[in-house]
Amino acid sequence: MATNTQEIHFQQQELKGKDFLTLADYTKDEIEYLIDLADYLKKQQKDRVIFEPLKGKTLGMIFEKSSTRTRVSFETGIYQLGGLGIFLSSKDIQIGRGESIADTAKVLSGYLDGIMIRTFAQEDVEELAKHASIPVINGLTDLYHPCQALADLQTIKEVKGKLQGEKLVYIGDGNNMTHSLMIGASLTGMHMVAVTPDGYTPNKEVLTKAKSIADQHGAIIEWTTDVETAVQGADVLYTDVWASMGQEEEQQQREKDFENYQVNERLLEKAKTDAIFMHCLPAHRGEEVTTGVIDGKQSVVFQQAENRLHAQKALMTALMTD
Template sequence: MELKTKTKEASLEHSLTGRDFLTLDDYNEEELSYLLQLATYLKNARKAGKNVQPLKGKTLGMIFEKSSTRTRVSFEVGIFQLGGTGLFLSKNDIQMGRGEPIADTAKVLSGYLDGIMIRTFSQAVVEELAENASIPVINGLTDTYHPCQVLADIQTIQEIKGGLKGVKIAYIGDGNNMANSLMLGSAVMGMDISVAAPTGYQPDPSITRKAISIANDHGSKVEVTSNPQIAVDQADVIYTDVWASMGQESEQMVREQLFSTYQVNRDLCSLAKKDAIFMHCLPAHRGEEVIAEIIDGKRSVVFQQAENRLHAQKALMLALMG
């Protein structure tokens, strides 16, 4: 049995090398489970003071067209801890920001680097970069998806709940990139998810349909509603995000009115299971999408999930670039 397990892991390891990480539905349950196991191993090794540096001599280029705290620090520290080097490339530093074709940038960087992480607005930019690069491309965030965050979220849920099957996530608020990726990640891993968002602000219908199809194959459930009480009912995880994401600042006042009944507060949380946890991808606006009592309370695991960005992304880099 041990030999079979090692052979299976070696096969998975080989199948991930050189791959891109653009959306979670590009990976199956077995592959994501392997990444989670690797993330746990790297986290435990770090806590035990062990240096695991299999990426010595490797370089990750980090393209940022959107500002960041967690994405930049976790990737830059992560590649360093694995023995490699991270190169920060803002839109003002590279010619792609001045009109150089994405395909040209991808081909040039492929000659210098071992991997690319990009955080940008358009998913099409990430996909074109990946199509033309001969090295792995990691989606650090777009307006459509945030797969790295959800990989760390799944790791956090697994750590706290002891497993994923049958876990219900209630996502409350804007049906944005987080909602899209949470639906896909939950579906692939066999978790139930209920997304509550106002009409007109619900997740992308095509992504919702895709998530429902995947969930049907895994015996889980994906639901979209405009009623936050229905979503939170008997939930194991309550998740929210800011009401106005980066680039939507001009809509802040309008969104505050539209989303006022979607605040995660004591009354809403009382409908979830007694041991339900609270999650938020951060940064958070206390008093808007969540009250301070909840995000700073005992049920909140927001800083554990933030830390897991480091470990999950180290696993990702190691699997793709190793």
């Protein structure tokens, strides 16, 4: 197995010590740098090159929401970069027993080199970052899922060769995934259409912010309820579960409200012939997407899932390397 410590041959951005709470806190150049770095680290791994810029570093991983992809990709990623990941369940640490977020942030800053948190309220992540003296990474909140969106951008560029001008159509609930994709698309010059039923629209403040960013980068951000029109000319079709974690009691009502918003073979045929299908997973086959689509030749969902590892390794490398 080779060892390679050569410099990365693209325009490096100075991101050491910065938090990653939402893509909106980053510039177009910084997002493109992270995608390039993710591609570089992916190639290093495939070539079995040892690259350990985080040797001796420790990442604390706070989970108030359960996870498969987030935990495994972060824990594996920090290990591959030479560091250590420590799983911290909210049931096991004092934050789950009444210790303030501010106190937790200050204590953990004395032990760790970075914190990843997967929780409910965006305000809690922002409070943690405010009082921590080390980088804080948002692993998911009810408002944003920036790590997934970063991996998604990497995947689209990997498959399509570019992001600028590509049309991304998101179909489903106007949730945290929708919000992060809108911000990511606006920063990278994409045309994104969020398609949701009435009553499930994206957050108005996030939509306004995304449109404002889009104006600066030649992007187009739209929202509609019209699935059939939206998918015309789409390069990417994207969906998510209809009832996210914590919304299980709404499942039956949501199935009725979303019944015309399933990504199926008929809908996929209305997009471009080389369109790809994406899903952040886990998927409920037969609900938001048919088995034929998610397992079909146009689906890139498992390539997309793998890229969580590489995108997050890029994040940790950029934010935590001395």
